[in-house]
Amino acid sequence: MPSRFGFKSWMLAGTAAIAVLLPCLASATLGEPEASVLTDGAQLQGSVNQSDLGSYRLHEIQLSSGTLVREYAGLDGTVFAITWHGPYVPNLRQILGRYFDAYVGAAKAPHADHHHLQVRQSDLVVEASGHMRAFNGRAYLPQAIPAGVSVGELP
């Protein structure tokens, strides 16, 4: 349903619709094992750095275009959040993996404003903003966030 204000919000009926997509994708990141970060790094032609921040691990993929992609993995090895900052929007199909289609399905146009987007589902949140030459966004799986970690405080 289009929003006059530009934001989108959908509260879908849970994880069932997403779960059926699970077996379909191989090289995804969000919701995938940590090893998929390396796949993303290769696919996006970026360099990867890893750091251990206690309750999760941070993988940074610096793209040659200038955009920085950060992927956050819990101690169970699952990527639970991804952020991007920089002059170009990265390949979201690659880094959202099996969640990309759900993102697209929820974000139907028109949007009154081309500089913001928010998709909120019970199992997937994608929020993005910015303007030409400066984009920011984050995608996370609310149910996979490690205990004690606040999405708003992820570096």
Add this chain to the structure above:
Amino acid sequence: MRPTLMRALRHGCGLVICLSAISCGGGGSTLSAPPPPVIPPGSNVVDLVVSGGPNGNSVNSLFTTVTVCVPGSTTQCQTIDNILVDTGSYGLRLLVPPLTLSLPVLAAADGNALLECTVFVDGYSWGPVAAMDVLITGELASSVPVQLIGDARFPTVPSDCSSTGAVAENTVATFGANGVLGIGAFVQDCPDCAASAIPAFYYSCTPAACTNTAVALASQVQNPVPFFAIDNNGIIITLPAVAPAGAATVTGSLIFGIDTESNNQSGSQTVLALQTSGANAGGVTTIYNHQTLSASFIDSGSNALYFNDPGIAQCASSQFAGFYCPLMTSTYDATIQGANGISVPVTFDVGDAQTLPQSYTAFPGLGGTSSIAGSFDWGLPFFYNKRVATAIEGFTTSAGTGPYIAF
């Protein structure tokens, strides 16, 4: 009291204003509106209107009218209204249709057709680049590269383009406007593309396939203002004050040039330099609630003030998720700081997003949460009751050298 209706709204069928109106050599929207602020007449001033746009469902969206012509022609022209005025992008992009002029597509370096994937935050727009003369009020920009969005000659969107954005926005229904006039503080839309092929940006296309390509600066889609003969160093957007409850529509002015005419003098405006590169190119810093928000920007193409304040109640309704719905409108203080270190205190209002009547399209108190912690997006509500100048990179005014914003 808040209306309890969800205002089945959001389908854009409630308003009958501002339908697409296209003609040759004249025209534009006809709206009954409060009188605009007094601006000395001149050939460098064009009307602005905040309206529901072509789909009738926009809020805090600023539109104008442009005329485009086949290069060199004064007869093969088309005037198109409902063009978004966006200081957060660079270049003119027109939807096809309503654009029906026959325009040759520019050639990429290898001689094939030059196409562009324009990535917005909420989606992508695909189409070829064509040169045209752009006429806005008395200002002429000759042979400017413009993107034609949704051109049926090039129906196939490359997969890496569609992989960047949420949805395709290649029709008026999905784009929400007949085009967008990107007149921010930069000239080209992709200077990096001059040196190398940036993924999902410019493409060289044959009928069979498209490949990423580098594009010389001169062929890139770009801000038409630097093409004007005299009033080419920037723009001024001036909008009247809007009552806290909102307004059905608002009219204002877009003035071309800064310190080039009697009606565009800088006067005592404070100049805030914009960041020229990095992750917040074109942006500023905001200090709000004792926090320094270094990823902030001022943007006529954003329809609200987007920032985070846990002390302001968010809307309970999922229809308004992410927007603020305080019980009463309150005024807040912030400071905007330019890359030159100059700061300006500002005040802004945040009201209950759910109280905006369906028939209103302007709401100064519209606020929403920011998707990133370190950002304050000063969208169109910032522009109400102000005269905001945007000076283009490399151009000088009496007040300084762009890129800057002054108000």
